[in-house]
Amino acid sequence: MTVSSRFDTDGGRVFGLRTDLIEQFIGTVNRDLKAKLGVVIVTLFVIAAIFAPELAPYDPMAQDFAPLQAPALSSETPLGTDSFGRDLLSRLMYGARISLGVGLGAVLFGAISGVLLGLIAGFYGGWIDDLLMRGVDVMWAFPWLLIAIMLVAVFGQGVWNVIVAVGFAYIDDFARITRGEVLSIREEEYVLAAESVGLGDLEIVFEEVFPNTVAPIIVQFTVLVARAMLAEATLSFLGLGVKPSTPTWGALLGQGRDFITTAWWISILPGVLIMITVLGINLFGDALRDAFDVREVDSE
Amino acid sequence: MSTDSLETSTAPAAESTDEPLLRATGLRKYFQTETGLLDRFLGEPTHVKAVDGVNLAVGERETLGLVGESGCGKTTLGRVLSRLYDPSAGTLEFDGEEITDLGGDELKRLRKRVQVIFQDPMSSLNPRKTASEIVAKPLEVHDIASGAEKRERLAELFDEVGLQESHLDRYPHEFSGGQRQRIGIARALAVEPDLIIADEPVSALDVSVQAQIINLMKRLQDKYGLSYVFIAHDLSVVKHISDRVAVMYLGKIVERGRKEDIFGNPQHPYTRALLHSIPRVDGERKRHESLLEGNPPSPIDPPSGCRFRTRCPEYLGDECAGTEPELRAVAGESGTVPPPERVEAISTGGESSAEHAIACHWLGRSSERRENQDPMS
Numbered sequence: 001m002t003v004s005s006r007f008d009t010d011g012g013r014v015f016g017l018r019t020d021l022i023e024q025f026i027g028t029v030n031r032d033l034k035a036k037l038g039v040v041i042v043t044l045f046v047i048a049a050i051f052a053p054e055l056a057p058y059d060p061m062a063q064d065f066a067p068l069q070a071p072a073l074s075s076e077t078p079l080g081t082d083s084f085g086r087d088l089l090s091r092l093m094y095g096a097r098i099s100l101g102v103g104l105g106a107v108l109f110g111a112i113s114g115v116l117l118g119l120i121a122g123f124y125g126g127w128i129d130d131l132l133m134r135g136v137d138v139m140w141a142f143p144w145l146l147i148a149i150m151l152v153a154v155f156g157q158g159v160w161n162v163i164v165a166v167g168f169a170y171i172d173d174f175a176r177i178t179r180g181e182v183l184s185i186r187e188e189e190y191v192l193a194a195e196s197v198g199l200g201d202l203e204i205v206f207e208e209v210f211p212n213t214v215a216p217i218i219v220q221f222t223v224l225v226a227r228a229m230l231a232e233a234t235l236s237f238l239g240l241g242v243k244p245s246t247p248t249w250g251a252l253l254g255q256g257r258d259f260i261t262t263a264w265w266i267s268i269l270p271g272v273l274i275m276i277t278v279l280g281i282n283l284f285g286d287a288l289r290d291a292f293d294v295r296e297v298d299s300e
Numbered sequence: 301m302s303t304d305s306l307e308t309s310t311a312p313a314a315e316s317t318d319e320p321l322l323r324a325t326g327l328r329k330y331f332q333t334e335t336g337l338l339d340r341f342l343g344e345p346t347h348v349k350a351v352d353g354v355n356l357a358v359g360e361r362e363t364l365g366l367v368g369e370s371g372c373g374k375t376t377l378g379r380v381l382s383r384l385y386d387p388s389a390g391t392l393e394f395d396g397e398e399i400t401d402l403g404g405d406e407l408k409r410l411r412k413r414v415q416v417i418f419q420d421p422m423s424s425l426n427p428r429k430t431a432s433e434i435v436a437k438p439l440e441v442h443d444i445a446s447g448a449e450k451r452e453r454l455a456e457l458f459d460e461v462g463l464q465e466s467h468l469d470r471y472p473h474e475f476s477g478g479q480r481q482r483i484g485i486a487r488a489l490a491v492e493p494d495l496i497i498a499d500e501p502v503s504a505l506d507v508s509v510q511a512q513i514i515n516l517m518k519r520l521q522d523k524y525g526l527s528y529v530f531i532a533h534d535l536s537v538v539k540h541i542s543d544r545v546a547v548m549y550l551g552k553i554v555e556r557g558r559k560e561d562i563f564g565n566p567q568h569p570y571t572r573a574l575l576h577s578i579p580r581v582d583g584e585r586k587r588h589e590s591l592l593e594g595n596p597p598s599p600i601d602p603p604s605g606c607r608f609r610t611r612c613p614e615y616l617g618d619e620c621a622g623t624e625p626e627l628r629a630v631a632g633e634s635g636t637v638p639p640p641e642r643v644e645a646i647s648t649g650g651e652s653s654a655e656h657a658i659a660c661h662w663l664g665r666s667s668e669r670r671e672n673q674d675p676m677s
Binding site: 188 | 419437491
């Protein structure tokens with residue numbers, strides 16, 4: 001029955017996202033070449049990361065000292081091997097899992113904590129706002145690397161610890177952006193209208209306020225995913241990341257440093273991959289923002 | 301409350317209805333001005349006195365028009381009346397019960413009976429929700445309807461406010477201003493309230509659309525027995541819909557009465573100046589120079605005595621700066637003048653009703669002297 005579908009106010013959602021927003025996103029991607037590029041890059045790397053065990057030609061940990069004698073680039077190992085004779089292509093593919101995973105995970109951690117803080121601080125204002133935001137200021141005052149080193153020192157190495165250590169530094173970014181958005185949205189009459197209808201605070205924050213703050217949060221998210229990947233690389237480079245033998249782009253970059261004059265690609269390739277991924281994620285984020293920002297539609 | 305309470309001296313000008321639906325007594329709303337950390341500890345806090353001692357009553361099935369310039373506190377008053385803001389002082393009664401301090405579930409129950417229509421039809425609708433999601437919300441919150449029943453009710457509401465079923469799944473930005481305001485009205489109507497506070501519901505709309513919305517509101521009032529507090533900055537807008545009118549200046553009501561009193565026999569210099577400045581339809585005469593110059597003074601530090609004295613075209617003298625005039629009944633008092641010549645008078649025979657009251661030092665003084673210096677005749 002067509003009538004019921006038109007009235008179906010709760011329908012039209014996939015994974016909690018409205019289908020019309022997804023359609024809008026697809027439309028943006030089709031129109032915009034940069035968006036298309038972003039989507040292609042991100043999809044490619046995500047696939048490489050997820051299916052690394054199936055796609056990688058060799059076990060990334062398997063050492064084979066024979067090829068070391070031979071020229072590094074050969075038909076068997078298209079990108080050569082590292083100093084332990086481990087296939088570089090395989091290691092790069094496996095490395096994508098850690099690098100992308102830590103990048104996404106760290107920012108997700110920072111975003112969830114920061115957005116919650118920002119929502120509470122902005123919505124309630126007063127001393128709650130003062131307390132939370134001054135706390136955030138204190139976090140901001142510490143260099144992130146110092147905090148990360150401290151956290152890794154206390155909790156030890158490991159993927160989850162790196163995620164927390166890197167993501168911790170992003171809480172203040174998200175908190176500040178969200179709070180700023182909430183402050184302006186709180187003045188909108190639809191928030192008062194929701195109150196006049198009888199909605200409770202929680203419903204107002206998550207149904208009326210939060211959905212209208214997502215555009216800048218998404219942008220920040222993508223910018224920070226890129227930065228988090230660099231942060232992970234930095235930590236791994238310094239030997240503070242995940243276990244040294246685990247392949248991550250940062251670690252590969254660091255390990256290749258000793259051979260930069262004789263086998264430059266060991267360092268350069270992971271660096272280039274980081275750069276391309278960062279670019280792809282940023283383009284992807286721009287497309288997401290364009291699709292989700294209703295305000296841009298209004299101004300036409 | 302201090303001695304400046306309006307209660308004691310306004311006995312003759314008591315509000316009309318015996319048992320009003322909504323009654324406000326000595327209502328005040330002060331906002332603390334934004335201060336830095338140092339000021340907070342050292343300085344004295346300053347307050348914006350947005351609403352500064354207001355008494356009013358709204359009867360059942362009645363419309364109270366609330367009029368004043370921008371910044372006079374009428375929006376704040378509307379929000380206090382609907383309990384969106386908590387009053388700083390004074391009491392609010394709704395249907396015989398005090399609602400000043402209601403919270404939690406009781407406040408939620410009140411929300412079902414008192415609804416609000418907002419000024420900006422764009423800002424008052426969440427841009428990320430469809431029209432049906434917006435109007436369905438009150439039905440869900442108050443467990444009024446769900447499932448098929450909810451859909452039926454939505455279609456009914458949309459039809460009632462002049463929207464079509466095909467509008468249900470559209471987003472606010474796909475509507476015109478007038479249509480958006482209709483969505484706002486449907487949202488307010490969804491819970492079948494007794495009282496609707498309409499905060500400048502037509503100010504943001506084109507003149508032709510204004511009339512449609514006002515007519516819609518009037519029809520809904522007749523059909524559902526609604527009461528309205530209709531806020532506007534323009535007397536001509538409330539003329540059509542109001543039974544009673546209150547004119548506000550800088551946080552206080554300076555004149556109130558039946559519609560006929562305000563439009564047929566305005567007595568406060570502010571009301572008279574406002575009416576005088578309404579452009580007339582007969583294009584012959586040019587628009588008059590407004591008698592009101594400049595902006596209202598700051599409500600942080602209102603003028604001593606009569607708040608209107610700094611802009612009053614009928615300034616009386618030192619009395620005005622001395623004590624603050626209180627609302628007093630006009631009927632039978634001297635110091636009154638005929639309506640300004642430009643006013644398209646509603647005939648009252650020059651008689652004020654019992655509830656017609658103004659807060660002005662002219663009341664009780666020489667009518668002759670006031671007429672002689674009347675700048676509007």
